[in-house]
Amino acid sequence: MTQPPHHDAVTSLMRQVARDIVLPRFRNLATDDVEEKAPDDLVTIADRESEDALTAGLSMLDPDARVIGEEACAADVSLLDGIDRGQVWIIDPIDGTNNFAAGKSPFGIMIALVEDGVTQAGWILDPVSGRLCHAAIGNGAYVDSRRVVTRPSEGVLPTAAIATYFLGAERQADLKSRADGKFSLVAIPRCAAEQYPRLVLGINDIALFEKTLPWDHAAGALFVSEAGGVVRRPDGTDYRVGDTRRGMIGAASPRLWDDAARILFG
Incomplete structure (x- = not known):
């Protein structure tokens, strides 16, 4: 398996954030730890703390790459300007926040490395199960260390x-x-x-x-x-x-x- 640049560092960072920030808040949120950004669109203290930690860690890996997170963009939409130019780390600190805030799975941490609008590598971590889905352009898709290919479901209809x-x-x-x-x-x-x-x-x-x-x-x-x-x-x-x-x-x-x-x- 050919690893994308910074794979081990990104994986380690995501698992650390899941362990130290996200999971301790799961089913342990106070009322004022949850806000509504827009109708049916929540943000929690864990989203913000996760994004801060991921942003700091990714910034150290490549100082020339921008880091764009969901919650930072919620505060300043202009951060999206030029997202398709140069190298950019894109962060979803907790995807599925409504599920997370309700104390149920699924939710996940997602990171992508993008260059000129084309995703070069991506990581998706399920903090509860520990499952890591990842891929690099031209190098296949993996769940943890196992290469995977799509397969049809077993229903009569798709x-x-x-x-x-x-x-x-x-x-x-x-x-x-x-x-x-x-x-x-x-x-x-x-x-x-x-x-x-x-x-x-x-x-x-x-x-x-x-x-x-x-x-x-x-x-x-x-x-x-x-x-x-x-x-x-x-x-x-x-x-x-x-x-x-x-x-x-x-x-x-x-x-x-x-x-x-x-x-x-x-």
């Missing part, structure tokens, strides 16, 4: 996890009508750090995302692609950091992606 809670009622109804009899709709985990591994591990075949913020998707899209899956915009263009459009389809194979695009958007 399983599709469709995030509809950001969509209007008319579009929700349209998607469900289009999927009826063609896909088996399953609940989404409300956590990209779990949804992307599900596309690789034979749990889900298709995932439809509406919001495509970089910290939610840079690492996961690379992981799926390196495992043999496909992550593209509905018009067929590959996902790229810095593209601010909404809507994306992830699939466990090119054929499944083609079917999803035709059925859900055709």
Whole structure:
């Protein structure tokens, strides 16, 4: 296995933050440790402390690379300017914060290393199980030290996890009508750090995302692609950091992606 630059240091940093910051706060949050950034969008003290620690650690690895975290961008959206130029570390300090704040899994820590809008390496850590999904461009996808490739789920119909809670009622109804009899709709985990591994591990075949913020998707899209899956915009263009459009389809194979695009958007 060829490791991406800084792999061991990034992995060690993520596990340390999970152990020392995230897990001690899990199911141990006071009322004033949780805030609502926007309707149905929470942030906790653990998100902020995790991002601070990850930012400090990544900054030491490569002083020439910018570090952009979700919570820093929530405070100053201008940090996203030029995210597709040069080398950038992108941090999601706790993905699935609503789950974390409710005291349930899944949630995860996600880091991506991006150069000129193209993700070079990505890491997704499940703090509870310790599972580390990671990939480097051109070098395959791994769960811990085991190389993985996508495989279909075992259902009669392909399983599709469709995030509809950001969509209007008319579009929700349209998607469900289009999927009826063609896909088996399953609940989404409300956590990209779990949804992307599900596309690789034979749990889900298709995932439809509406919001495509970089910290939610840079690492996961690379992981799926390196495992043999496909992550593209509905018009067929590959996902790229810095593209601010909404809507994306992830699939466990090119054929499944083609079917999803035709059925859900055709």
